[in-house]
Amino acid sequence: MTQDIRHFAEELDELKQRLLLMGGLAEERVRAATAAIVARDQDAVEAVIAGDEPLNELHKEIDARSFRLLALHQPMAVDLRAILAAVKINSDLERVGDLAVNIAEAGRRYLKHPPVKPLIDIPRMAGVAQGMLRDALDAYVRGDVPLAQAVLAKDDTLDALKDQVFRDLLTFMVRDQSTVEPSLDLILISRHLERVGDHATNVAEDVVFMVSAKDVRHTANS
């Protein structure tokens, strides 16, 4: 192993570790936003809205690292695919951070009204989405295709929960006008959580491509 190759391997490993860190942060922000709404904790909601900076910094750093690796080492095959995957995953994680802000912003409005209904489905959706994100990133770091495929399979669960939330809240809204505004925000929150799952799905698809050079997007299950 030459010095250069060892150096490249170390830098690629560092890149993956930074992505893992970013994924952990993004996941934590989704969890915090949802928990704040369930606990009706306005300060915690505001903390999520104000706290996007560390993720944004990581986003820039990881893009710069990816660019440097491509420019200096001109990697081939699986290494090239791993870096391109990192560039895409980085964008997905940054959007997850934005979605945590969107969730908290809808939560801020929601907390101005009395509770519409017990929020059971919302933390459940958040839990599924967070789990998908965590598994997708583990799959990236380990190059684990079966784990990535398990993530793809979970997207339907999240869609079904979102549709359930929509139907439930529609019933409330049609029956009682005072619930229209807060119900609307819960519907938006459930859609933001579904999009967190979509980003996890994107990450999982990138993992399959990275490992197998096979493009699984736009097939029957995606």
Add this chain to the structure above:
Amino acid sequence: MTQDIRHFAEELDELKQRLLLMGGLAEERVRAATAAIVARDQDAVEAVIAGDEPLNELHKEIDARSFRLLALHQPMAVDLRAILAAVKINSDLERVGDLAVNIAEAGRRYLKHPPVKPLIDIPRMAGVAQGMLRDALDAYVRGDVPLAQAVLAKDDTLDALKDQVFRDLLTFMVRDQSTVEPSLDLILISRHLERVGDHATNVAEDVVFMVSAKDVRHTANS
């Protein structure tokens, strides 16, 4: 100019032309989805829902082209940034195509009810979002930073329109329960259109990075 460099320049130019084609298709699908809803044309709504395949094929093709260019030519500096930008823009355009489907799906539900209100703001939002997308792609192909910056400035217009739509429809929903379901779908449509603008913004940011190697994301205006 060596054979290889000329070959690379041609391939990069071809990649950009394919992205332009994809951008045109994505924009057209957003236009078609919105026009179908305004015209209350159910067949046209269904055609948008069923018509995602050409964009998905282009998405895969452009990713494969980008990968091949990186692997075979190991480009540096602005060329490397142009290809990385292509990879990201490709993802953004594919999502715009998905959003056209989301708009049409909400439209399908919306058309089951009598009209809630004249849809003036919805085609206006679509027009702004389409214009942003078109300008962002022109800016990419021409490397035109001022044009990209003009796109970034327009995002606020779209946000303001979205908030206006939200407030208007909320009034309808609270006053008259029969408008709850269709109003909800119009709100979702306006959010999908806002996200089309977000993707155009992403493209514009990539253009600034490509040309100037300057990361303008997460600054005060973004």
